[in-house]
Amino acid sequence: MTFYETIKFEIDKFYDDLSKSWDKTRPKYTQEIFRKITAHLDKNKPYSIFDFGCGTGLLCKFISNNFSNAKIEGIDISSQMIEKAKINCPNCNFYVGDITSINLPNYDVIVSKDVFNHIKDIPKTISRLNDLLNPNGTLIITNRERKQNVKDEIVNTLETMNYEISTEYHSFKPTTQEIDYFIETLSNFKEEHKNIIRKKLEGEDKYYIIFANKK
Numbered sequence: 001m002t003f004y005e006t007i008k009f010e011i012d013k014f015y016d017d018l019s020k021s022w023d024k025t026r027p028k029y030t031q032e033i034f035r036k037i038t039a040h041l042d043k044n045k046p047y048s049i050f051d052f053g054c055g056t057g058l059l060c061k062f063i064s065n066n067f068s069n070a071k072i073e074g075i076d077i078s079s080q081m082i083e084k085a086k087i088n089c090p091n092c093n094f095y096v097g098d099i100t101s102i103n104l105p106n107y108d109v110i111v112s113k114d115v116f117n118h119i120k121d122i123p124k125t126i127s128r129l130n131d132l133l134n135p136n137g138t139l140i141i142t143n144r145e146r147k148q149n150v151k152d153e154i155v156n157t158l159e160t161m162n163y164e165i166s167t168e169y170h171s172f173k174p175t176t177q178e179i180d181y182f183i184e185t186l187s188n189f190k191e192e193h194k195n196i197i198r199k200k201l202e203g204e205d206k207y208y209i210i211f212a213n214k215k
Helices: 003-007 011-018 029-038 058-066 079-088 122-132 148-160 176-184 191-202
Strands: 048-052 071-076 093-096 107-113 133-144 164-172 205-213
Touching: 029 058, 029 107, 029 133, 029 164, 029 205, 048 058, 058 071, 058 079, 058 107, 071 079, 079 093, 107 122, 122 133, 122 148, 133 148, 148 164, 148 205, 176 191
Parallel strands: 048 071, 048 107, 071 093, 107 133
Antiparallel strands: 133 205, 164 205
8 A cells, every 4th residue: 555545635635735845845856857857858949848747847947947949838736836836937838637627739748757656547648648749749757666567557558559668767865854854844744644755755766767759
């Protein structure tokens, strides 16, 4: 049973509650992940880029600062996260809600960081992202490697759609100070749940980045 199943929260309310402290508690290695996510993109191209599960817009902000010709949009189920995103990246466009129930345009690049561990129906979600992606577009999915079956299901689903796929693996570790600061923000959590989170954070954060090119 996962931590999320243990505390049985609604994911949107969970991130609504974290939105006030979210940006301040991001570890320094977050920027390095952003650089690796976008490393294979051409900074001079006028991409239309969509951030699925954009949170407070930190990745959108990074992309906006480094891809001056890109048009950037993002979506998140947490309305409070989106309010912060509008402040962090005022030149981007944001949506609140579920991608399966909102009309959206098509994009050249779709990125998604730390979302698919929360997705119940991975094939359905990827099918929707595929519908939103232009021909020859790029889908980039980044996740903490908590469960092997999540990555496998993502890759297997993309393979059935004839995507060209490559995967990178990276390891990061937050400092003790970063962990302590984040735990302090969880004032509404029970001590047992704080301890579960601390134990997870004290291990290495192993990430995979899946680069999938649409044929």
